[in-house]
Amino acid sequence: KYNFWTDRNVIHPTPKFPYGNLSEFNGQHFGLGLHKLYQKYKGKLNFFGIYIFLRPATVILDLDLAKQILIKDFQHLTDRGLYSNPKVDPQTGDLLRARGAKWKNLRSKFTPMFTSGKLKLMFPIMLSIGERFREYLDEKIDGAKRKEVDVKEAASRFTTDIIGSTGFGIEINSLREDNNAFRNACNQLLSGGPSPLKRIFSDTFPSVTNLFRFKLLNKTTTSYFRNVIQETIDYREKNNVQRNDFLNLMIQLKNEGKIDGDDDVGYLTMDEIFAQSILFFIAGFETTATSTSFCLYELAKNPEYQEKARQSIAETIKKHNELSYEAINDMHYLEQCINETLRLHPPGSALGRVVTSDSYTLPGTNLTLEKGHRIFIPTYAIHHDAEYYPNPDIFDPSRFAPEQIQKRHALSFLPFSDGPRNCIGMRLAYLELKIGLVHLLTKFRFSLSENTSVKYGNKGLTLTPENELLLNVEKI
Numbered sequence: 001k002y003n004f005w006t007d008r009n010v011i012h013p014t015p016k017f018p019y020g021n022l023s024e025f026n027g028q029h030f031g032l033g034l035h036k037l038y039q040k041y042k043g044k045l046n047f048f049g050i051y052i053f054l055r056p057a058t059v060i061l062d063l064d065l066a067k068q069i070l071i072k073d074f075q076h077l078t079d080r081g082l083y084s085n086p087k088v089d090p091q092t093g094d095l096l097r098a099r100g101a102k103w104k105n106l107r108s109k110f111t112p113m114f115t116s117g118k119l120k121l122m123f124p125i126m127l128s129i130g131e132r133f134r135e136y137l138d139e140k141i142d143g144a145k146r147k148e149v150d151v152k153e154a155a156s157r158f159t160t161d162i163i164g165s166t167g168f169g170i171e172i173n174s175l176r177e178d179n180n181a182f183r184n185a186c187n188q189l190l191s192g193g194p195s196p197l198k199r200i201f202s203d204t205f206p207s208v209t210n211l212f213r214f215k216l217l218n219k220t221t222t223s224y225f226r227n228v229i230q231e232t233i234d235y236r237e238k239n240n241v242q243r244n245d246f247l248n249l250m251i252q253l254k255n256e257g258k259i260d261g262d263d264d265v266g267y268l269t270m271d272e273i274f275a276q277s278i279l280f281f282i283a284g285f286e287t288t289a290t291s292t293s294f295c296l297y298e299l300a301k302n303p304e305y306q307e308k309a310r311q312s313i314a315e316t317i318k319k320h321n322e323l324s325y326e327a328i329n330d331m332h333y334l335e336q337c338i339n340e341t342l343r344l345h346p347p348g349s350a351l352g353r354v355v356t357s358d359s360y361t362l363p364g365t366n367l368t369l370e371k372g373h374r375i376f377i378p379t380y381a382i383h384h385d386a387e388y389y390p391n392p393d394i395f396d397p398s399r400f401a402p403e404q405i406q407k408r409h410a411l412s413f414l415p416f417s418d419g420p421r422n423c424i425g426m427r428l429a430y431l432e433l434k435i436g437l438v439h440l441l442t443k444f445r446f447s448l449s450e451n452t453s454v455k456y457g458n459k460g461l462t463l464t465p466e467n468e469l470l471l472n473v474e475k476i
């Protein structure tokens with residue numbers, strides 16, 4: 001099994017049975033493990049081989065090749081290679097895990113939900129949660145001049161309330177209640193997921209996993225969410241309640257197969273609604289909460305950029321006379337700060353694709369990969385490559401000024417990926433991040449405290465701080 005790369009004369013680290021090259025990741029997050037190998041091999045070839053347990057996989061080093069895989073050759077690489085068996089576990093039939101025609105069908109149903117027009121309708125709901133976010137911090141400070149606050153916990157409550165309100169269609173209020181049932185269930189959902197090794201194993205050996213009828217999420221917790229969604233849908237249908245949120249759009253798809261009288265995109269089943277609502281939470285909660293807290297952390301470390309962001313927010317609100325949807329979209333310097341945060345700390349630290357055609361020859365090489373072969377694009381490593389970002393560990397929002405972006409390869413920045421299978425929630429994520437940051441930066445100043453420390457965890461799907469993220473917060 002471990003001759004695959006030697007037989008093809010492809011550069012690769014020496015594997016060890018039974019984990020292959022995972023053993024040398026030293027328990028680090030997958031994307032960080034790839035970073036080490038990327039640094040070792042970059043410049044030698046435009047890809048290298050690794051072994052995940054017993055199976056060979058390819059890691060891309062060259063951005064043109066990455067472009068070919070994500071965009072130009074998408075028809076040969078439509079899937080992400082995550083375990084999916086909706087018959088045994090309906091949750092694995094979600095958009096993130098769905099494959100081939102099933103994914104295409106789901107994606108076309110969900111795309112109309114994330115247009116700018118639909119997000120604009122959800123904007124007032126999000127804005128009011130942004131205000132609660134500010135009040136939450138105000139209460140934490142409790143009249144003191146300056147106080148140490150866990151911004152990761154604060155941001156998690158903010159994004160929980162947003163997803164609860166837009167995705168599940170209910171007022172959550174975890175920002176006001178410490179012992180909030182929805183937030184507790186969310187915590188259980190995340191902590192009760194499979195261990196990283198079990199997850200990587202199930203993605204690598206789906207047929208073995210099928211034999212064990214493996215379930216991704218704990219049934220007790222998923223049934224909590226199913227009940228919440230079912231009750232909300234029943235209530236809305238009985239009382240003819242309309243609300244500007246994702247659930248409303250999903251109910252339209254369930255009953256009419258189209259949204260707001262637009263083209264037919266097909267009906268959604270209740271199982272699909274359950275799976276997608278939970279996915280919206282999994283994909284949208286931690287990613288945005290982490291990015292909000294990392295952005296505050298980087299701005300606390302760099303007070304001059306923090307002040308510049310604050311000033312440009314104030315100027316934009318003044319220009320638009322209010323904090324409108326248009327004003328938020330016009331906050332370019334804040335977006336530069338967000339992008340630089342996403343570059344330094346990309347929540348999706350690596351992208352995965354799997355060969356879905358019978359075979360696929362890597363462009364520019366004579367390496368032919370069979371159906372099922374996995375390919376990784378090491379986002380974290382690309383974002384920390386000095387060839388694209390000189391002094392890559394330094395936070396510098398000016399890297400994302402329009403003229404600087406022009407100078408770089410388009411695929412040197414991949415927090416939301418690229419191509420037909422990129423992040424469907426990208427616009428929503430920017431909106432949430434900006435709303436959260438605007439509400440905090442206009443009223444509070446952030447600085448490092450003696451207890452501020454950041455270490456990445458290795459358990460989740462996303463790259464997040466392992467523990468709390470403490471910052472000093474001072475009311476302006």
Ligand code: HEM
Pocket residue numbers: 080095096097107279280281283284285287288291346347348351352414415416417418420421422423424425426428429
């Ligand atoms: C800072 C915030 C976020 C980041 C960095 C992020 C990043 C990503 C990445 C890297 C992917 C994989 C793309 C690929 O394989 O090519 C992805 C997929 C996805 N994301 Fe996000 N995401 C964020 C927020 C959200 C939000 C708010 C939602 C929606 C509720 C969302 C929903 C999804 C879904 C449904 C997919 C799967 C799309 C598909 O397979 O068609 N994400 N995201």
